Amino acid sequence: KQEVTQIPAALSVPEGENLVLNCSFTDSAIYNLQWFRQDPGKGLTSLLLIQSSQREQTSGRLNASLDKSSGRSTLYIAASQPGDSATYLCAVRPGTSGSRLTFGEGTQLTVNP
Amino acid sequence: NAGVTQTPKFQVLKTGQSMTLQCAQDMNHEYMSWYRQDPGMGLRLIHYSVGAGITDQGEVPNGYNVSRSTTEDFPLRLLSAAPSQTSVYFCASSPTGYHQPQHFGDGTRLSIL
Numbered sequence: 001k002q003e004v005t006q007i008p009a010a011l012s013v014p015e016g017e018n019l020v021l022n023c024s025f026t027d028s029a030i031y032n033l034q035w036f037r038q039d040p041g042k043g044l045t046s047l048l049l050i051q052s053s054q055r056e057q058t059s060g061r062l063n064a065s066l067d068k069s070s071g072r073s074t075l076y077i078a079a080s081q082p083g084d085s086a087t088y089l090c091a092v093r094p095g096t097s098g099s100r101l102t103f104g105e106g107t108q109l110t111v112n113p
Numbered sequence: 114n115a116g117v118t119q120t121p122k123f124q125v126l127k128t129g130q131s132m133t134l135q136c137a138q139d140m141n142h143e144y145m146s147w148y149r150q151d152p153g154m155g156l157r158l159i160h161y162s163v164g165a166g167i168t169d170q171g172e173v174p175n176g177y178n179v180s181r182s183t184t185e186d187f188p189l190r191l192l193s194a195a196p197s198q199t200s201v202y203f204c205a206s207s208p209t210g211y212h213q214p215q216h217f218g219d220g221t222r223l224s225i226l
Contacts, residue, residue, distance in 0.1 A: 006154075
């Protein structure tokens with residue numbers, strides 16, 4: 001059974017700092033990995049999608065990497081801002097049952113002014 | 114283009130009552146799914162559909178029923194509400210193909226008394 005773990009569970013940083021969020025998964029047979037952002041009381045906003053054949057994806061200040069063989073992904077946020085405060089979730093689409101996502105529990109990020 | 118629309122946003126029920134959570138998407142996506150989000154458990158798949166007339170069970174299907182009569186709509190029915198079904202429910206959709214990103218609605222916050 002695929003399991004997804006995100007470390008740390010919570011992170012507090014000062015504004016302007018570069019930071020890395022971690023996601024690990026137990027089964028490397030995946031189609032892709034998707035990073036989401038969730039604001040309090042809101043839905044999930046897709047940030048980046050990395051296919052299994054890709055090593056990284058970039059969008060603005062965000063960069064996500066994928067090492068499928070080791071079961072790891074990182075989300076790098078450059079020059080963090082208070083508006084980046086949210087919970088960040090990673091989800092993998094398993095290769096054996098590709099029609100569903102398996103989620104981690106998320107990292108709650110607070111960026112202090 | 115409204116994306117994925119969920120109604121209602123909030124609902125309080127009494128134990129034993131039934132209700133239907135609505136989900137509609139206007140992107141002509143074939144794949145739709147329902148997740149519930151609980152503290153310490155992350156998001157878990159309840160039911161999903163790969164097209165009109167086709168549904169299947171996810172990780173936690175007990176107590177829930179779904180149908181998919183059109184491409185646009187995928188309602189989730191609680192047959193006899195229980196306090197354990199207090200949760201935030203999210204609907205998601207994506208185009209056909211495992212390499213496509215999933216899009217989420219804003220959620221329905223459900224309390225069962």
